[in-house]
Amino acid sequence: MDCPSCATKIETAVGRLPGIEDVSLSYHSQVLKLRLDEAATPRERLEGTIRSLGFGIEDMDRIRVVAEGETDTDVPAPATQPWWWTPKARLTGLIGLLVAVGFLVSWFAPSLGDYALVPAALVGLVVFGRRALALARVGSPFSIEMLMSIATAGALIIGETAEASIVVLLFAVGELLEGVAAGSARSGIEALTALVPRTALVIDGEIAREVPASRLEIGQVVLVRPGDRVPADGEVVDGESDVDESPVTGESVPVPKQVGSAVIAGGINATGALQVRVTRAAADNTIARIIHLIEEAQASKSPTARFIERFSARYTPFVILVAVLTVLVPPLAFGADWHTWIYRGLALLLIGCPCALVLSTPAAITSGIAAGARRGLLIKGGAALETIGRVGAIAFDKTGTLTQGRPQVTDLVSLTGNERSLLGMAAAVENGSSHPIARAILDRAASDGIPLRPARGQKALPGRAAQAVVGGKLIEVGSPRHAVESCGPGNLPADRITTLEDEGKTVVVVLADTQPVGLMALRDEPRPDALRGIAALRQLGVRSVMLTGDNARTGQAIGRKLGIEVKADLLPENKLSEIAALKVGAPVAMVGDGINDGPALAAADVGIAMGGGTDVALETADAALLGNRVEGVADLIALSRATMTNIHQNVAVALGLKAVFLVTTLLGVTDLWLAILADTGATVLVTLNALRLLRRAK
Ligand SMILES: Nc1ncnc2c1ncn2[C@@H]1O[C@H](COP(=O)(O)OP(=O)(O)OP(=O)(O)O)[C@@H](O)[C@H]1O
């Protein structure tokens, strides 16, 4: 199969057979899966149906019954034939030979004339004509095969046998080239599958035993020696090492891993032996999800692709109509020569194939998505890829996206008692909360050796505070704004708060029965890559805005360091309205860590999740940055723009060539074989152009 639409044709045709369910055909792995009731449809009939559409089954032995739950990775990769020995290549060779012999014969025996070329044309006509009929039966009457067969038959009838034979030869060559080009696009994605090793060493008591990586189960512990590739997504339970995850995440620096770190299948373990507990089965590890994503992206059509499909659905009948008129009108109305105008009409039929046009968008989108995947930029479909390049503004969540997301308590200010009891109280309230501030306070209490006091009724007030009853008092830990609302502005040490906030620290106030008893300041360092990432976006002409629930002073202090516009003091629902307000004229993207900001990611036109490796929240986002660098956002935009440029070039080539040939054919300066060259040539050009996107990636 050369293109996803081939896969659709087969799926439709096979799906119509009785007793067949759950047909799914993966264009990438070239594997067809279905549930078959052999009483209704014997295997031979299934095979015959596929072959009648002009596709082969590489090896009947590879038809296998799979057990429930078995994954694609268990299916051995097809033994790839060299391109010059594929059925297509052999057919092309045969037709080429017949054409060559035909020309020789007519050279030596001029009396035979062009009849020597009839065999070549007939072989092509039989092969492609049968395919055209099979396609017509499954609902595609205007296939290129049909147009080509009519043109060939017509040329034979009016005695242009040389032309007819050249047309079938060029068509066969074009198909062959398309196959080669499509194959190299596919191998870019297959390379990803190859990243995961076939086997893994499972630790079983004292010994390590080798098992297929596809059979690893969640919870098993595998040994990854230095130099090995990590066989599964998992968590380090023993050992320390640097792992090069660049093949999956695009992150070029090896990542240090200790006990507790997440590792991704496909990473290369550099220095020390690691023991890794498997956290995801092979079927849904990061790489499998990337591949799945690319396949889904192909199935879901981008807006441009949909537009072009609608256009081409009208284009072909329109050209056929023009061809019919071309044949009929001049001879009937103006007494022109029939032969000339039939010839021109046939040439027109050949340019009526929208193949190159239909391929222009999906080819580029697939390459773009695959190119992104190679650099750790996951894009969930063509629509997202198209939108990202057009965004006018990008909203960033602060915590964990522009900052490290690991705040540290820097200052403790007790207003009444001592600092240790202040910390103990706050920690008791925060115990159980997952907010980064809560974690920071709990860590500090633990490192200061302060025991937790019993607390009950722990509750979160999102975007404001956490509260609980400790020692009979209602203790609240929250933003200064929340404190002002409960105790009035008079009782707070406002100067002290202002000073801390101007240093870029987040201040929380601890209240006991609505009376302030202390302050805590926390600092969350900006991420080193954030500055570069924002600068790169500015270069692309995109506005960046930081959205934060923190107060304005803290936000501004961080914003100044990063050179980014700041919207502060936002409650979670205000973040949504800020995003809506940014949508003026151009779409908006939202970048977050995908943990607390699901709604904001969903509210934007494009939600981009950032997160280290395995725990990316792809469910809520349209795109994800596996490399976990802010610069990835600019890379995404650049990739999207490059893809759109590529699409426009493809459309221009496809339509441009057709337009030129439309005119020259009507003027009578185009030969039939030039018309077919324009068609297959355009398809090949479009595929090759789309491949340039993949090359860019490495
Ligand atoms: N569990 C909590 N403990 C203490 N203070 C809290 C807690 N939850 C929220 N706050 C207060 O509310 C403010 C806003 O919280 P919110 O969760 O909306 O923002 P954030 O996640 O800290 O920052 P950002 O929006 O930039 O990611 C915090 O700065 C803090 O002052």
Ligand SMILES: [Zn+2]
């Ligand atoms: Zn195709």
